[in-house]
Amino acid sequence: MDIKLSGIHHSYGEREVLRNINLDIASGQIVCIVGPSGCGKSTLLRLIGGLERPSLGDILQVGDVPEGCLNPLTYVFQDFALLPWRSVAGNISLVLEDHGISRVESQDIINNVLERCKLSDFADVFPKQISGGMKQRVAIARALAVNPAVMLMDEPLSALDSQTRELLMDDIVSLWTRKPFTAVYVTHNLAEAVRLGHRIVVLSRRPGEIREVVTIDKPLSERRHADPDLEQQQNTLWQMMRDEAMAADAELINA
Numbered sequence: 001m002d003i004k005l006s007g008i009h010h011s012y013g014e015r016e017v018l019r020n021i022n023l024d025i026a027s028g029q030i031v032c033i034v035g036p037s038g039c040g041k042s043t044l045l046r047l048i049g050g051l052e053r054p055s056l057g058d059i060l061q062v063g064d065v066p067e068g069c070l071n072p073l074t075y076v077f078q079d080f081a082l083l084p085w086r087s088v089a090g091n092i093s094l095v096l097e098d099h100g101i102s103r104v105e106s107q108d109i110i111n112n113v114l115e116r117c118k119l120s121d122f123a124d125v126f127p128k129q130i131s132g133g134m135k136q137r138v139a140i141a142r143a144l145a146v147n148p149a150v151m152l153m154d155e156p157l158s159a160l161d162s163q164t165r166e167l168l169m170d171d172i173v174s175l176w177t178r179k180p181f182t183a184v185y186v187t188h189n190l191a192e193a194v195r196l197g198h199r200i201v202v203l204s205r206r207p208g209e210i211r212e213v214v215t216i217d218k219p220l221s222e223r224r225h226a227d228p229d230l231e232q233q234q235n236t237l238w239q240m241m242r243d244e245a246m247a248a249d250a251e252l253i254n255a
């Protein structure tokens with residue numbers, strides 16, 4: 001399933017947050033959204049996810065959802081959002097309940113996503129027993145369990161330290177390489193964007209407008225930490241954003 005955004009404007013009262021967003025999100029691609037603080041990245045994700053309706057414009061879902069899809073638009077949040085009283089497997093099984101799936105089928109799905117996310121040995125442990133990086137892997141496994149058409153990822157790695165972030169980026173790449181998924185991935189972190197994005201959408205400061213859409217051709221599986229090509233792309237993105245980021249920063253301080 002592709003997603004087509006056309007002529008999206010969004011305001012909260014007098015505050016204009018997004019302006020004239022036109023964007024196609026193609027199935028099987030990771031599209032990263034970057035931009036200065038407060039430019040409307042999370043708002044855009046909420047609009048795509050249908051949690052809010054845009055003030056103006058259309059968001060179309062084009063084509064079929066994947067086979068076995070239980071929830072077409074599925075979020076992965078920065079704070080993991082795991083239930084502390086449920087085990088790792090229990091957190092995943094929660095999203096499979098009330099879909100008329102048999103216990104056997106449900107267990108197959110849980111085993112499959114645990115294996116894909118390198119969590120098979122941790123099925124019975126509880127969130128408080130595992131690290132932040134592992135928690136986020138559980139959250140990603142839970143999202144994959146419903147076989148979403150599009151994963152909506154809001155700063156999924158920003159609560160983690162830099163080494164854990166590196167490991168998780170490798171995990172996301174290997175998950176995608178093994179079975180491509182579609183994701184809209186909001187991040188502040190340009191290194192993450194160039195590692196994970198097939199396309200990177202650069203928003204201006206608020207009201208967020210699309211400044212540029214950068215395509216990164218290098219296959220995900222060939223992108224490495226400290227890759228000079230990626231560092232150059234990251235630098236180009238930073239040059240695009242620098243002045244706007246400074247202005248947005250000043251605006252927030254003076255608000």
Ligand SMILES: Nc1ncnc2c1ncn2[C@@H]1O[C@H](COP(=O)(O)OP(=O)(O)OP(=O)(O)O)[C@@H](O)[C@H]1O
Nearest residue numbers: 012017035036037038039040041042043044188206
């Ligand atoms: N529910 C809401 N009601 C009113 N204003 C809101 C609401 N949600 C967001 N805003 C405002 O909209 C603007 C964009 O917020 P949003 O969180 O989408 O930006 P962002 O780019 O994701 O920010 P950050 O990079 O800091 O996470 C901000 O000025 C914010 O205060």
